[in-house]
Amino acid sequence: MTDRLRLVTWNINSLRLRMALLGRVVEETRADVVCLQETKVDDANFPMEAVRALGFEHVLYRGDKGYNGVAILSKRPIEPAGHRFWGGVEDARHISARLADGMVVHNFYVPAGGDIPDPALNVKFAHKLRFLDDLTAWGATVAGDTTPRVMVGDLNIAPLETDVWSHKQLLKVVSHTPVEVEKLARVQAAGAWTDVVRQVISPDIKLYSWWSYRARDWAAADRGRRLDHIWTDGGLAPRVRGASVLKDARGWTQPSDHAPVMVDIDPA
DNA sequence: ATGGTGGTAAGACCA
Secondary structure, three states: OOOOEEEEEEOOOOOOOOOHHHHHHHHHHOOOEEEEEEEOOOOHHHHHHHHHOOOOOEEEEEOOEEEEEEEEEEEOOOOEEEOOOEEEEOOEEEEEEOOOOEEEEEEEOOOOOOOOOOOOOOHHHHHHHHHHHHHHHHHHHHOOOOOOOOEEEEOOOOOHHHOOOOHHHHOOOOOOOHHHHHHHHHHHHOOEEHHHHHHOOOOOOOOOEEOOOOOOOOOHOOEEOOOOOEEEOOOOOOHHHEEEEHHHHHHHOOOOOOEEEEEEEEOO
16 A cells, blocks of 8 residues: 655745755655746746656646746646636645645736735735635536545635734734635635644644744744644545644745645555 | 745746
């Protein structure tokens, strides 16, 4: 039987700039599958040889020149499981892969949404809300699937009060506004998704995966948000054996502003 | 406090 699967999701904020840091993440976690967001590289320039040198022979990627971009790096065989556009904008924010046991992994980069949390004043926020509505509609179509499914990525929303450094001070800050939190709850309900990171780590405990670059001392201030998520279907959730945020990576030299998030999944 | 920092790519734009 296959071994336990170690799955990592990470908004790397430029794959080419941080290839060495990816190597360190892979070395320290021995991840089997790595889902990346914000690769910021178009497909013609994807650094396939460097990724292969880290041990990933099976790679799927979609990128835009300088922006967005998602990739799934795997040490086990995978095949493409489709991708599409969300919220009516044709950008590279979704890719999916199917492993040999049938498990499908969806990797998402939800729009950040700009600064003003009003869709009438801010087209980026409007796009984010439409993206979430599309995820809800899609979730209803996969909720009854019998094959195991995983949804990971930078969802750019911190849903719980313990997912932000100050619930009260972030209520009007994009990523933690009530409209976003409610829409993300609808996405989760429609797809019958389990937040397996919070299944392992109590919702009572503060947990962040992102800390702004705009802080004198990000670690001392610790004004983080949990924007990066790993969800599974209900059948798969009991097989999740561990979950963690690699907070150390935020403190490495020239880091991403996001830390990797990791789970282990037992074989069926 | 309406800035602060970082990436892309050579301007603003995005986060």
